[in-house]
Amino acid sequence: MNKLLFFAGLKDIINADHLELNLAGKTVKEVKAELKQQYSDLPLESVLTAINEEFAFDDDIIEKNDVIAFIPPVSGG
Amino acid sequence: MTTNRYSRQILFPQIGAAGQEKIQKKHVLIVGAGALGSSSAEMLVRAGVGKVTIIDRDYVEFSNLQRQQLYTEADAASRVPKAIAAEKRLKEINSSAVVTGVVAEATKELLEQYLMDTDVLIDATDNFETRMLLNDLAVFHHIPWIYGACVGSSGMSFTIIPEETPCLHCLLQKLPVQGMTCDTVGIIAPAVQIVVSHQVTETLKILVEDTEALRGSFFNFDLWTNEYSSMKVGRAKNPTCQTCGTERTYPYLKGENKTKTAVLCGRETVQIRPPHSKKLSLIKLADSLKKNGYKVIVHPFLLSVEMEQNRLVLFEDGRALVHDTKDVTFAKALYDKLLG
Numbered sequence: 001m002n003k004l005l006f007f008a009g010l011k012d013i014i015n016a017d018h019l020e021l022n023l024a025g026k027t028v029k030e031v032k033a034e035l036k037q038q039y040s041d042l043p044l045e046s047v048l049t050a051i052n053e054e055f056a057f058d059d060d061i062i063e064k065n066d067v068i069a070f071i072p073p074v075s076g077g
Numbered sequence: 078m079t080t081n082r083y084s085r086q087i088l089f090p091q092i093g094a095a096g097q098e099k100i101q102k103k104h105v106l107i108v109g110a111g112a113l114g115s116s117s118a119e120m121l122v123r124a125g126v127g128k129v130t131i132i133d134r135d136y137v138e139f140s141n142l143q144r145q146q147l148y149t150e151a152d153a154a155s156r157v158p159k160a161i162a163a164e165k166r167l168k169e170i171n172s173s174a175v176v177t178g179v180v181a182e183a184t185k186e187l188l189e190q191y192l193m194d195t196d197v198l199i200d201a202t203d204n205f206e207t208r209m210l211l212n213d214l215a216v217f218h219h220i221p222w223i224y225g226a227c228v229g230s231s232g233m234s235f236t237i238i239p240e241e242t243p244c245l246h247c248l249l250q251k252l253p254v255q256g257m258t259c260d261t262v263g264i265i266a267p268a269v270q271i272v273v274s275h276q277v278t279e280t281l282k283i284l285v286e287d288t289e290a291l292r293g294s295f296f297n298f299d300l301w302t303n304e305y306s307s308m309k310v311g312r313a314k315n316p317t318c319q320t321c322g323t324e325r326t327y328p329y330l331k332g333e334n335k336t337k338t339a340v341l342c343g344r345e346t347v348q349i350r351p352p353h354s355k356k357l358s359l360i361k362l363a364d365s366l367k368k369n370g371y372k373v374i375v376h377p378f379l380l381s382v383e384m385e386q387n388r389l390v391l392f393e394d395g396r397a398l399v400h401d402t403k404d405v406t407f408a409k410a411l412y413d414k415l416l417g
Binding site: 055057075 | 202
């Protein structure tokens with residue numbers, strides 16, 4: 001299983017604290033596309049994605065037990 | 078007396094007397110005098126930084142007082158420009174610091190006047206266009222700069238050391254079209270202070286030349302949900318980055334990536350056109366503005382919002398008309414407050 005964390009306002013869009021999904025073997029890009037289908041309001045085009053607290057690219061492949069975090073860059077100051 | 082004043086900071090071994098001496102010779106440039114800028118300016122001036130320059134285009138409003146710690150009710154009542162109110166208060170806090178408040182929009186030309194002797198550049202802005210400009214300028218002039226932003230109970234910070242770390246452009250290849258801002262989703266003051274604590278600590282490390290101690294990772298938190306993360310970003314450094322890669326074009330130093338503004342003839346209206354057409358979700362924006370007490374009318378292709386003294390009409394492609402003003406800088410400040 002994979003744990004998906006959502007930061008800064010993204011939680012309100014998915015209406016949950018986090019998600020648990022089985023994503024092993026999929027790319028970050030594929031995961032984003034799946035999430036977008038279910039939650040069309042998620043601004044995933046510009047979020048930073050981390051796998052196990054390390055910056056991830058769209059074509060990185062997710063492994064068993066990886067923790068994935070979506071961090072939308074915020075602009076308030 | 079000077080020793081006395083900084084004695085507790087000098088006792089901190091990583092700073093010490095030698096570090097304090099360095100701090101007092103350095104110049105920090107802060108872009109933005111809102112919540113982040115107020116707080117970091119106050120900490121740095123108290124810490125004894127020799128020269129602090131703070132740039133802001135806006136004036137103080139009552140809705141700022143909950144978190145923008147340099148300002149008073151009197152400043153809001155008389156709508157004092159933030160840079161002026163900040164300079165006055167900072168000089169009261171530490172009369173030996175050279176504090177300069179600059180009331181202006183942070184453009185390339187303006188920033189370059191102050192960058193030449195800047196040791197650290199602190200981001201306290203409220204929009205990504207200015208941040209990308211800061212990023213290009215900092216890399217071009219080889220000055221460390223510290224990204225910081227907050228909204229709701231969340232925030233983030235990242236220290237950019239040109240030629241060493243990835244730059245903001247490496248991390249954000251695509252700019253958010255509709256950044257979450259304090260005016261749309263609100264903000265609590267503790268979130269500001271967490272961001273500033275990280276920005277100022279990193280600044281102190283650079284000022285005392287202890288760069289080994291820099292964090293290196295992208296820090297991100299949500300205070301309300303008790304989540305903290307520190308993302309390693311070394312692999313994000315992009316060799317083809319237009320800002321810090323091998324073939325640099327510094328795209329944000331050029332005009333085409335700048336928002337265009339124009340005062341419309343015969344009308345008290347400023348038009349604002351973003352450099353690239355956006356596809357805004359007007360319905361969603363209208364909802365969050367309504368939740369924050371704004372009077373909003375929304376149609377499929379345009380949104381009209383009553384601000385304190387002005388009406389702003391926003392189109393789906395990101396173009397906006399700010400009515401009841403001819404002041405371009407003021408109009409752009411309103412626009413960035415809504416869209417980030």
